[in-house]
Amino acid sequence: MTLSARAADRGEGPPLAVVTGGSSGIGAAIARRLARRGWQLVLVARGEERLAEVASEVGAEHEVCDVADRGEVERVAAAVRERHPAIRLLVNNAGIAGHGGGFLDLEPEQIEQLVRINYLGSVWCLRAFMPALEAGAPSDLVNIASVAGTIAAGHSGPYSASKHAQLAFSRSVGVEVAGSGITVHTVIPGLIDTPGFPNRSRFRSRALKRLVAEPELVAEQVARAVERKRLEQFVPHWYRPAAIVQAAAPGLLARAARASAVRRKRK
Ligand SMILES: NC(=O)c1ccc[n+]([C@@H]2O[C@H](COP(=O)([O-])OP(=O)(O)OC[C@H]3O[C@@H](n4cnc5c(N)ncnc54)[C@H](OP(=O)(O)O)[C@@H]3O)[C@@H](O)[C@H]2O)c1
Structure with a gap:
């Protein structure tokens, strides 16, 4: 039974979900799927035009907010709580690409942005929405991490590091908030075709x-993870062995990646 059907069974209204980065790609797809399953939604992103378009398509409310700005996140979460004191699901999906740039390719400001949005954005959103998630418990948090958060060998180092941080945060906070009735799920996508990651x-x-x-x-997979209480999910599932190889033999992978980089440079 879906969560919205369960809520309806208990005579409650439709459950409320907040989806960050809900105006494009994965976040917009999550919004469409949740809306079809009877969820009430608040979508969050920086650019209002795309955001308002998706929100009106799925019948959602929307809030313009930069998740990297802690003050703005707290202000928006307080405004959402005024209208909806209890939320059942927060999806920390907002994120930016590193455009394949390595440590030596990106400007310092771009490296800071990656950490502020991809990692700290998830931290500030959970902090700010935690009281509403507790009020809605049993509730769920889904962090959209990345396979790049499980494997680091080669380019895209700054993006990969931001996603490693977000993944570690997701795994550890799941234990910390377990007593508050909040289940934390980590969804780990591989290569997905979206406007931000073509x-x-x-x-x-x-x-x-x-x-x-x-x-x-x-x-x-996000909807399935929440409904079936799956804590960690690779999408597609066949990326999981690659993460296991990195964890089991990090030295081997590093040596192979280094040798191939040196060969490329010599050509
Ligand atoms: N596509 C992939 O291959 C892939 C693979 C693994 C993981 N992921 C992760 O999946 C998530 C979604 O990516 P996507 O592929 O769907 O990219 P996308 O199409 O570019 O969508 C990103 C969304 O996040 C929003 N966003 C970006 N920075 C934000 C900020 N500072 N504050 C609030 N909203 C912000 C964007 O809207 P605004 O720009 O208007 O704010 C947009 O709605 C990201 O966390 C990404 O790291 C993607």
Whole structure:
């Protein structure tokens, strides 16, 4: 039974979910899926035009907010709480790409932005919405991390580091808030084709293009993780072995990646 059906069974109204980054890609797909399943939604992002468009499509409320700005997040969470004292689901999805840039390629401001949005954004949103999640308990938090948060070998170091931090936060906070009736889920996507991460256009070969999944697959897995109380989910699931190899033999992977980088440089 879906969460919204369970709420209806108890004579409650539709459950409320807050989705950050709900105006594009994975967040918009999550919003569409949750709306179809009877959730009431508040979508959050910086750019109002796209945000208002998706919100009106799915019948959601929207709040313009930069998740990297702690003060703004607290103000918006207080405004949402005035209207909805209890929320059942927070999806920390807002994030930016590192555009394949390594430590030596990106400006210091871009590296700071990656950490502020991809990692600290999830921290500030949970802090600010925690009272409403506690009021809505049993409730759920979904953090949209990344396979780049489980594997680090090669380029995209700053993005990968921001996602490693977010993943560690997600795994550890799940234990901390367990006593408050909040279940924390970590969803770990691989290559997904979205406006912010146009992954399919990166590849020429059809076989590689096929490895890139659609945002709807992530949305489906988010809904499933919440309904089936799955704590950690790779999307697609076949990325999991790669993360296991990195964890089991980090030295081996580092040596192989380093050797290939040196070979490329010599060519
Ligand atoms: N696509 C992939 O291959 C992939 C793989 C693994 C993980 N992910 C993760 O999935 C999440 C969503 O990415 P996506 O692929 O759907 O990208 P996207 O299409 O660019 O969507 C990103 C969303 O986040 C919002 N956002 C960005 N910075 C924000 C900020 N500071 N405050 C509030 N909202 C902000 C954007 O709206 P505004 O710009 O208007 O604020 C937009 O709604 C990210 O956390 C990303 O790291 C993506």
